Amino acid sequence: xxxxxxxxxxxxxxxxxxxxxxxxxxxxxxxxxxxxxxxxxxxxxxxxxxxxxxxxxxxxxxxxxxxxxxxxxxxxxxxxxxxxxxxxxxxxxxxxxxxxxxxxxxxxxxxxxxxxxxxxxxxxxxxxxxxxxxxxxxxxxxxxxxxxxxxxxxxxxxxxxxxxxxxxxxxxxxxxxxxxxxxxxxxxxxxxxxxxxxxxxxxxxxxxxxxxxxxxxxxxxxxxxxxxxxxxxxxxxxxxxxxxxxxxxxxxxxxxxxxxxxxxxxxxxxxxxxxxxxxxxxxxxxxxxxxxxxxxxxxxxxxx
Amino acid sequence: xxxxxxxxxxxxxxxxxxxxxxxxxxxxxxxxxxxxxxxxxxxxxxxxxxxxxxxxxxxxxxxxxxxxxxxxxxxxxxxxxxxxxxxxxxxxxxxxxxxxxxxxxxxxxxxxxxxxxxxxxxxxxxxxxxxxxxxxxxxxxxxxxxxxxxxxxxxxxxxxxxxxxxxxxxxxxxxxxxxxxxxxxxxxxxxxxxxxxxxxxxxxxxxxxxxxxxxxxxxxxxxxxxxxxxxxxxxxxxxxxxxxxxxxxxxxxxxxxxxxxxxxxxxxxxxxxxxxxxxxxxxxxxxxxxxxxxxxxxxxxxxxxxxxxxxxxxxxxxxx
Numbered sequence: 086x087x088x089x090x091x092x093x094x095x096x097x098x099x100x101x102x103x104x105x106x107x108x109x110x111x112x113x114x115x116x117x118x119x120x121x122x123x124x125x126x127x128x129x130x131x132x133x134x135x136x137x138x139x140x141x142x143x144x145x146x147x148x149x150x151x152x153x154x155x156x157x158x159x160x161x162x163x164x165x166x167x168x169x170x171x172x173x174x175x176x177x178x179x180x181x182x183x184x185x186x187x188x189x190x191x192x193x194x195x196x197x198x199x200x201x202x203x204x205x206x207x208x209x210x211x212x213x214x215x216x217x218x219x220x221x222x223x224x225x226x227x228x229x230x231x232x233x234x235x236x237x238x239x240x241x242x243x244x245x246x247x248x249x250x251x252x253x254x255x256x257x258x259x260x261x262x263x264x265x266x267x268x269x270x271x272x273x274x275x276x277x278x279x280x281x282x283x284x285x286x287x288x289x290x291x292x293x294x295x296x297x298x299x300x301x302x303x304x305x306x307x308x309x310x311x312x313x314x315x316x317x318x319x320x321x322x323x324x325x326x327x328x329x330x331x332x333x334x335x336x337x338x339x340x341x342x343x344x345x346x347x348x349x350x351x352x353x354x355x356x357x358x359x360x361x362x363x364x365x366x367x368x369x370x371x372x373x374x375x376x377x378x379x380x381x382x383x384x385x386x387x388x389x
Numbered sequence: 390x391x392x393x394x395x396x397x398x399x400x401x402x403x404x405x406x407x408x409x410x411x412x413x414x415x416x417x418x419x420x421x422x423x424x425x426x427x428x429x430x431x432x433x434x435x436x437x438x439x440x441x442x443x444x445x446x447x448x449x450x451x452x453x454x455x456x457x458x459x460x461x462x463x464x465x466x467x468x469x470x471x472x473x474x475x476x477x478x479x480x481x482x483x484x485x486x487x488x489x490x491x492x493x494x495x496x497x498x499x500x501x502x503x504x505x506x507x508x509x510x511x512x513x514x515x516x517x518x519x520x521x522x523x524x525x526x527x528x529x530x531x532x533x534x535x536x537x538x539x540x541x542x543x544x545x546x547x548x549x550x551x552x553x554x555x556x557x558x559x560x561x562x563x564x565x566x567x568x569x570x571x572x573x574x575x576x577x578x579x580x581x582x583x584x585x586x587x588x589x590x591x592x593x594x595x596x597x598x599x600x601x602x603x604x605x606x607x608x609x610x611x612x613x614x615x616x617x618x619x620x621x622x623x624x625x626x627x628x629x630x631x632x633x634x635x636x637x638x639x640x641x642x643x644x645x646x647x648x649x650x651x652x653x654x655x656x657x658x659x660x661x662x663x664x665x666x667x668x669x670x671x672x673x674x675x676x677x678x679x680x681x682x683x684x685x686x687x688x689x690x691x692x693x694x695x696x697x698x699x700x701x702x703x704x705x706x707x708x709x
Contacts, residue, residue, distance in 0.1 A: 193402070200403045201410075202688055204647035205681045208669050209411070212677045213418035286644075289532050293651050296534055297666050311535060315655065318538060319546045329535030336530040344526075 089349055099341025106335050109152050110159040117152035121145065121305045129321050139323035141313060147323060151331050154307040158288050158335070161222055165287045166280050168226030169233055174276060176230065177237025178264050182245050192238070199231040204290055211299040218301040221294070225287055233279050240272040274350055281343030285336040292332055307332050392700050400689055407685045408457050411678055416449070418674075465679035470671045476679035479664065486556060487660030491649055493576060494583035499638065501584070502591025507622060509592065510599035521592060528589035533648045537582045537655040544578065551578045554657035579656045583648060587641055594637050598630030631702055639695025643688040 091097055109116070119125070124144040125136070132139045138147035180191040203225065210224055244250060245268070253263050294300050295308025307328045314324035440446050444455065459466070465476035509521040545553045556575050602608065603626055611621045653662030661680065668676040 197403055197406050200407075200643075200685070200689055200692065202643050202646065202681070202685055204650070205665075205684055208665065209414060209677055209681050212669050212672055212674060213414055285530070290647070292532055293534065293647065296651060297654060297669065299669055311538065314538065318542050322542050325535065325538045325542065329532065329538065332532050332535065333527075333530055336532070337527065340526060340530050 091345075093345050093348065095341045095348075096345030099338050099343075099345055102334050102338030103342060106155060106159065106331075106338055109331075110156040113152040113156040117146075117149040119146075119149055121150045121153040125149070129317070131321070132323050138327040139321065141310075141321070141324050142317055147310075147327055150305055150310055151307070151327050154305050154310055154328060155331050155335070157218070157301075157304045157306045158291055158308075158332070161218065161225070161291045162284045162287045162335075164222045165225045165229060166284050168222075169230040169283055170276065170280055172227075173230035173233025173279075174237055174269070174272070177234040177276075178241050178268055178272065180234065181238035181241025182260070182264060182268060184242075184245075188238075191234075195231045195234050198228055201228050203228050204293065207290065207294055208297075208299060211294070216299055216301055218304055221291065221301070225290065229283055229287065233276060233283065236275050236279050237272045240275050241268055244268055244271055274346060278343045278347045278350070281339045281346075285339040285343075288332060288335050393697065396693060396696050400693055403689055404686075407682065407689075408460065409453075411682060412453050412456055415674070415678065460682065465682070466675040468668075468673055468676045470668075470673040471676065476676050479676060480661065480679060480683055483659065483661045483664045486658060487649060487653070487662065489572075490576070490579055490583060490653070490658060490660060491645060493580040494587070494645070494649075495638075497580060497584035498587035498591055501588045503595055503627070503634070505588075505592040506595025507599060507627065509596045510603065511618075511622075513596075513600050518596070522596070525589040525592045528585050529593070531585070533582055533586055534651040534655055536585060537579070537652050540578050540582055541655065551575075556659055575658075579652055579658050582656075583645070583652050586648065587638075587645065590637060590641070591634060594633050595630065598633050599626060602626040602630045628702070632699070635695055635698055635702065639692055642691035642695075646684050646688065 091100055122145065125146040126140050126144055128140055128142050128144040130136055130140045132147075136146050136148065138151060140146055141150070176191055176195065180188045180195075206228065207221060207224055210220060214220060250263060250267055253267055291300070291306065292308035292311065295306045296312045298312060300306055300309055310328035311325060311332075314321070314328070317324055437446075444452065447455075463477060465480070467473050468476050468479060471479060505521055505525075509518040512518055541553065545551050552575050556572055599622070603622075605626075608621060608626055611625055616625075649660070650662035650665055652658070653660050654666055657663070661684075664676070665680050667673070668680060
C-alpha cells in the first residue's frame with residue numbers, strides 16, 4: 086500500500102517533503118548548531134552567504150531559528166497524533182465492531198468532543214493555567230480524536246460482516262483477538278489518512294497559539310517567529326517568509342501524503358469503474374479487495 | 390418538525406457539557422475571583438467578607454446552578470480588567486465587525502468553491518482541472534496568518550493597493566455611502582485571506598462529489614435526452630453533490646472562528662479576535678470565559694443549522 090502510494094506523483098512529493106521536515110527536525114542540532122536564541126550577527130540582515138535566511142531584529146540567525154522551531158512544532162504534532170491514534174482507534178474499533186448500546190454511547194461521547202472548539206479551549210487553559218508545551222500536547226491529544234474514531238468506526242462496521250471475520254468468530258476467536266489481528270490492520274490505511282490531516286491541523290493550531298503570544302515562552306517555535314516578524318513586515322520580509330514556508334512545507338507534505346493514500350482507498354468515478362489489472366506474480370493483495378458497503382471518504386465526515 | 394425537535398434536544402447535552410467543563414476549569418484554576426480582585430497580602434477578614442458577598446462560600450452545586458442560570462439569562466459577568474464593564478457589552482460591541490468579516494469570507498468561499506469545483510469537474514485531470522486542483526491544494530496548506538502577512542507585504546506595503554490596518558480610515562470621518570465604501574476597501578484583504586482555505590477545500594470537495602455524480606446513470610439519461618450541459622450540471626448533478634459540501638461547511642465553522650482570531654490580529658481588524666487576544670494577554674478570566682462560551686454557542690448553532698439544511702436538501706434523512 087505504501088509503496089503504491091509512493092508511485093503516484095502526489096504521494097512521492099508528499100513523502101519527499103515529509104522527509105525534509107523529519108530530517109530538519111531530528112538533526113536540528115547538527116545542521117544548525119548553536120542556541121537559536123543567541124545573537125549571531127548584526128540585526129535585520131537580508132539573506133546572505135553568512136546567514137542563509139537572514140537575521141531577525143535581535144540578530145538571531147533565522148536558519149537556526151527555523152530549524153529548531155521545526156523540531157519544536159514537529160514534537161507537538163507527533164505526540165498529539167500518536168495520542169489521538171491510540172484513543173481514536175480504540176473507540177472507533179470497539180464502537181464499530183460491538184454495535185448496539187456501546188456504539189451509541191461511544192458515539193455520543195465522540196460528538197461531545199467534536200463540538201469542543203480546541204483553539205479556544207487552549208486559550209482558556211493558557212489563561213487559567215499558564216502556558217507550556219506539555220499542557221498543550223495533553224489538551225490537543227485528548228480532544229482531537231473524534232474524526233479518527235468516526236472514520237475507524239465506519240470501516241469497522243463494514244468489516245465485521247466480512248467472511249474472514251465470520252470465519253474467525255466461528256472458530257471461537259475472542260473479540261479482542263479479532264479486533265487486533267483482523268480489524269486493526271484493515272482500518273489502519275484510512276486511519277493513516279485521517280491522522281495525516283490531523284497532523285496538519287495540529288501544527289496550524291500550535292503555530293496560531295504561539296503567534297498570538299500564548300505559546301511556550303521557553304521554546305522557539307515557528308508561530309513565535311511569525312509573530313516576531315509581524316512587527317517588521319515592511320523592513321524584513323525574510324523574517325516572515327522562511328518560518329511560514331516551513332509550516333507550509335509540513336502541512337503540504339502531510340496533505341499530499343494523506344491524499345495519495347486516500348485516492349488509492351477511495352478512487353473516484355471513472356477509476357472505480359475501470360477493472361483492476363491483475364498484477365503479475367501475486368494473484369491478490371489485501372488492498373485489491375473490493376470494498377464492502379458504502380464507505381464515507383475521509384476527510385469528509387459522514388452524516389450522523 | 391419532529392426532526393427539528395429531535396435535533397434541538399440533541400444539542401442540550403453538548404451545551405450542558407460546555408457549561409460543566411468551563412465551570413470546572415474556573416474551579417481548578419489557581420486562585421479565585423477574590424484573589425484576582427483584591428490581590429495578595431491583605432486583610433483576611435475582608436477576603437472572607439468578599440467571598441461571602443460574591444457567594445463563593447456556597448456549596449459548589451449551588452454555585453454551578455447560579456452560574457448556569459446567569460449564563461442562560463445572558464449575564465456573562467463583569468470584566469475586572471476592563472474597569473467593571475459587563476462582559477456581554479464588551480462582546481456585543483465587537484461582534485458586528487467579526488460577523489461582517491466571517492459572513493463575507495463564507496460567501497466568497499461558498500460561491501467560489503461551487504463555481505470553481507464545477508468547472509474543474511467538467512474535464513477531470515484535464516489542464517484546467519490540474520491547475521485548479523494544484524492551486525487549491527497549496528491554498529489549503531498555507532497557514533492563514535502567514536498568507537495574511539504575505540498579502541500585507543506584497544499588496545499593501547509594496548504595491549500600496551490596499552490599506553494596511555483597521556476597519557476604517559482613522560484620520561478621515563466618513564459617513565453614509567463613503568463610510569461603507571471605506572469599510573469595504575478595508576474588508577477586501579482580510580476577507581480574501583480568510584476565505585482562501587475554505588475556498589480551496591470547497592473546490593476540492595465539490596469537484597470530487599460532482600465527478601462521482603456525473604458518472605451516474607441519470608446524468609447519462611439526461612445527456613441522452615438532449616439536455617444542455619449547464620442544465621444537467623446545475624439543476625440535476627450539483628444538488629446531489631451538495632451533501633458533502635454542506636457537511637464540510639458545518640464542520641469548518643469552528644475552525645473559521647479560530648482563523649478569524651488570527652487574521653483579525655494581523656490586519657488589526659477591530660473584532661472579537663483582537664478582543665480575545667487582549668483578554669488572553671491580560672489574563673482577563675471573565676472576558677475569556679464569556680468569549681469562549683459565545684463562540685461555542687455559535688458553533689453549536691452552526692451545527693444545528695447545518696443539520697437542518699441537510700434535512701431540507703435530502704428528505705431521506707428526515708424520516709430515518
